[in-house]
Amino acid sequence: MALQDEPLLELKAVHHAIGGRTIVEIEHWALRPGEHALLLGPSGSGKTSLINIVCGLVAPTGGEVRVAGERMTGVSALEKDDLRRRRIGLVFQTLRLVSALTVRQNLLLAQTIGRRLRDEADVDRLIGRVGLSHRAHGRPRELSQGEGQRAAIARALVARPALVIADEPTSALDDANTGRMLDLLFDSAAATGATLLVATHDERVRGRFAHRLELAARA
C-alpha cells in the first residue's frame, strides 16, 4: 500500500465512557493526508475527549486509533509520547506558549523536542510566515489575542507534524479574523505538508472544509 493511500488518522470502533456514561462512540472514520477536516459538534459532544484520545493523552475504553499507520492505543505511555512528538501538532485556544520563553525560544524548544534538531532559519521562516517577526523576542504575556493564536500555530507546525489538530481556533475571533486565521492555517499547513483537523462548534468555518466528522450532542 502506498503511503499516500494509508490514512493519516484512523479510528476503529472507538468507544469512550466515563462512569458508565458514553462520551465518544465512532464506528469507523479515516482521514487521508491532505484532506483537511472539521471535527464538528456542540459543546459536550466529546470533541475534546476525542482529541485527547487521538493524541494519546487519554486511553479510550475500547477501539483502536492509528496515526500514520502507527497504533496510538494499546501501547505504552512512552510510545504514545513518541508518536505524538513525531506526528502530531496541537493548537489550543488558550494554552499556547511556555510562559518563561520568548516566541522564538518557544519555537526552538518545540523544534528540539519534536524533531530533535535545531534549525534556526526554519524557525525564523515560520515566524515570518505567521507575521510575528516583530514579536519574535516578545514574551507570551506581551502578545495580543491574535498574535498569541498565530504564535501557537507556528509552534504546532515547527516540528513538521503530519497531523495538526486545532481545538476551537476561531471561537473567540470576529468574522474577519476568523477568515484570516483559517487562511493562515491552510497556508501554513500547505507550506509544511501538514493535514488539518479542526475541532469547533463554529458554524462559520463549515464551508472551508470538504471533510468532516460530526459528533452528536449527548444528553
Added chain:
Amino acid sequence: MSIFALTLAYLRDRKLATLLNILLLTLGVATLVLLRIFASQLESRLDRDAQGIDLVVGAKGSPMQLILSGVFHIDAPTGNIPLETLDLLRRQPTVGQAIPLALGDNFRGFRIVGTEAGYLDLYGAELADGRLFDRPMEAVIGSAVAAGTHAALGQRFTGSHGLGEGGHSHEDTPFTVVGRLKPTGTVVDRLILTPVESVWNVHGIHHEEHEDGHEHAPSAEETHGHHHDHDHDHEARPAPAAMDSGRQAELKPEVTAILVRYRSALGAVQLPGFINRQTDLQAAVPAVELARILSLVGIGLDTMRVLALLQMLTAALSIFVALYGSLQKRQGDMALLRVIGASRGQVFGQVLLEGLLLAAAGAILGLLLGHAVVGVAAAIFPELRELGVSALHFDPAELLILLGALGLGLLAALIPALQVYRTDIARTLAEVQ
C-alpha cells in the same frame, strides 16, 4: 533551546526567589567549608609541630599548658626547671635525644627560644642564608620572623621581656642575626632561635641591674604558681629561663622545657612515671594533649557544623517552597511540554534539574565564598598565616560538602518533580483551557 535552557529561563523568570535560594545555600556551604578548612589545616599544622616529640618535660602544672608553650609556643610556660634535669634525662638509657628550650623573651611578638641545633633538625629546618648560631647572642630567625621584621643578616636587635609584645627591653644585651631559615610550615617559622646561654646572659645581666627588688624574677615554683596565691600577671610575662629559684643573688641556670625523643618504645613505659616522681618535674605526652586540644576545639566546631547543616536544610526547604509554588503556576506549561512531545521523564527531569542547578550554584558559590573568607582572614590575621591556614588549600572533604548540597537540591525538587510526573495531562488541559 533545550530542556536545560528552559530550566535556566524558569530560574531567570523568578529572579528574586532564585537568588534567595542560592544565597541561603551559599551561606550554609561556605560555613561548612570554612569550618573544614580551619579544622583540617589547624589539625595538620598541630600534628606537624608535634611530630617527632615523644615527651615534654617541664615544671609541674597543667600538662596541656606545658605542651602549648613548649611545643606550639602559644601559652605561657608552667615555669622553669633546673638545668641538671637535662643531664638527668640524657643519662637515661631510654632517651634518644633531649633538646632544651629556654623561653621568656620576645622580639616584636616573635618568641626568642634558647635551644640547640637539634631543635632545627626536629623540624627539618634548613638555612636560607647565613649560618647556624655557635655562640651566645647569635640568633637564627624563622621565615615568618624574617618576613615580619625585615631583619637582614648582621642585624642587631634586643629582646623584650615576656612572650608577647610590650615587655620592657633588654637593651644591654643585643642579639645579632647570623642566619635565616627557609619556610618549614611549622612553628619554627615564627621563632627566633639562639643558644640557651643567650637567654641566661640576657637575664643574668638584666637581673643584676635590677637587684633593688625588681619584681620580674619569680622562682620556677612561683611562676607555675598553682600552690599559692599571687597575682596572675606573670601569665602574660612568664619567668625568664635564667632565674634562680628564689634567691636572686645566686643565679643558677635553668631551662623552661626539655623535648624528649625515646630511644626505644620502652621509654614510653618507663620515662613518664620516672619524671613525674621527681618533685618539681612533670612529663606531658604531646599526642595525648593534642588529642585533648582537638576534642575541646571539636565540641565548638561540631556546634557550628550543626548550625551550618540547619542552614543548609533551611536552604533546601526554601528551594522546595519556591519550586512547589512555581509549579502550581506552571501547570499549563508542563501540560504544553507534554503535548509538544516531552515525555513524563523529561518533565520530571526538568524539575529535578531546576533543584540541581540551584544547589550547584549555591554549592560552588559557597565553596568560593568559604575560601575567599579564609583568604581575607589570613590576610588580616597573621596568626592564621602562621598556623598555615591558606585559601588555596582544598580539602577532599569539601567534595563531600558539594555532593551533600547537590543531594539536598535534588531532594528538595523530588516531591514537586514527582507531582509533575504523575500529572494527568488531559485533566490539566481541561482545567487550563
